[in-house]
Amino acid sequence: MKLNIVMKKALRLVLLLLGVSAAAFFLVSISPIDPLQTNIGQAALGSMTEEQIETLRQYWGVDVPAGERFLYWLSDAVRGDFGTSLLYRRPVMEVIGEKAGYSLGLMTFAWIISGVVGFLLGVISGACKERLPDRFITGGALFLSGTPAFWIALVFLTVFAVELGWFPVGLAVPMGVPADQVTLWDKLYHACLPALTLSVTGISNIALHTREKMVQVMESDYVLFARARGEDPRSVVLRHGLRNVILPAMTLQLGSISEILGGSVLVEQVFSYPGLGQAAVTAGLGGDVPLLLGITILSAILVFAGNLAADLLYSVVDPRMKKGGEPR
């Protein structure tokens, strides 16, 4: 029974990755970007001999049909070889490993902070429905959700980095410092502002959803009964509110990994933060198909893992599913 579920999920993951990589490859193949022109430049190409250009065309695989290229890539990928990045000239996995180190830290931080802060704000807001705190929180959340991530990033950059000078303007490490002298503090200091920006952009979603759920819970019969039994508002929120709101919130937050990923692309771009998002943009614009596919696959796995975790969470935490599943 259990094995059956694992097999089903695994099969689903394989199909998902296959579909996602094929779709990504198809999109790149119809992209009008000519890797030679983009990466070498019209002027440089003009001064090259036919032979040199031919070598480059082979390097970028321009003349091989898209389907064939995809199959080449796929046959290597299933054996764990994701090829070599054409721009970085290093194995894709190595490039991703390096970039992911920066990005995953950023995203984990933002994911946790936006989750915790958003959840708390949502609970407060829902518990104080249509009173002052609710109006402020809902208003703020609506404003945030209507604001593009890159714009918030720009505003933060202008205010906190340029005007106030509290944080560095960009990059993940200080400029002009040898790599072996970069301290952990330096890295954290540089990650602060991008991570904060990414957190802020993720708050509104969870806050607004938690508020809705909280309002529902507060209007439920069991909260009415709790009040009729003499529980004060604080106890109602803490004993019944949190208990019933936390599961949907966790599910939502686990399902919103894709949004944090998407946001990180924009935020990293604004802060010139050398993470996965920036690498994805570089790869996409430069026609570096192996790197782009590698990042796509990794992103798909992350999102899949988030959804899977949400699924499993319910069966582990919710007594109705935990006990309901056991034969009695």
Next chain:
Amino acid sequence: MSEQNLNTLLKIRDLSIDFLQYERGLRRRITHPVSHLNLDVEAGQMVAIVGASGSGKSLLAHAVLGILPYNAVMTGTMEFDGQELTKKRIETLRGTEICLVPQGVSWLDPLMKVGSQVKDRSALACYGLGPEVDQMYPFELSGGMARRVLLATATSRTPRLVIADEPTPGLPLDRARRALSHLRDMAEDGAGVLLITHDVELALEVSDRIAVMHEGTVVENALAGDFPYPQRLNHPYAKALSRALPQNEFFGGGAI
């Protein structure tokens, strides 16, 4: 059956509940689900409020417990034990002296063990519920068990006023009778019991008085012994209810 000098426990005078609703932008609409309602409940007595759904029965219960929705406006006076029942006083009394027996299992927190929702766990045993019920979640309760758990929430303290909001729907007749007999026991023990129901027949079996609620107000307040006789009632709606009783079909319109 009715003694003199009964101690009036709950006294409701001229109670009205208005709802403020906004429809289509800023247009306000006020509805009056309960208007100019008077009702007394004496200690040691069981008063049944009968009436169709939507006649405002549950709202009355919620008003006494101070759990009306935020957009409800309440006017009129309520007295409990001779003193005005203010919002503040309700908050100290509910759960201890004034208890609610709710309608169904949806009134229990679905994610909290039953034992934690019943303050005095020994009360479960009083209704023949085993110790295993303590560790159960509401979804694991059968209909009859849930009913007893809900009763136990009220009896786990020593309430002076018990308000039971439709405690019988969905129960087979013998179970419904048993649930009501538990409430009757509370009255015998000296509590005032307000039974909200739309089952007139069952209400007649256990109650001392029947209050008929129609369009938001109590239109008839009769002794249970008088209720089967339409000619002893005043309001046409109450008379119609009385005539609809099965025994009156037998008596051909209620002339005895």
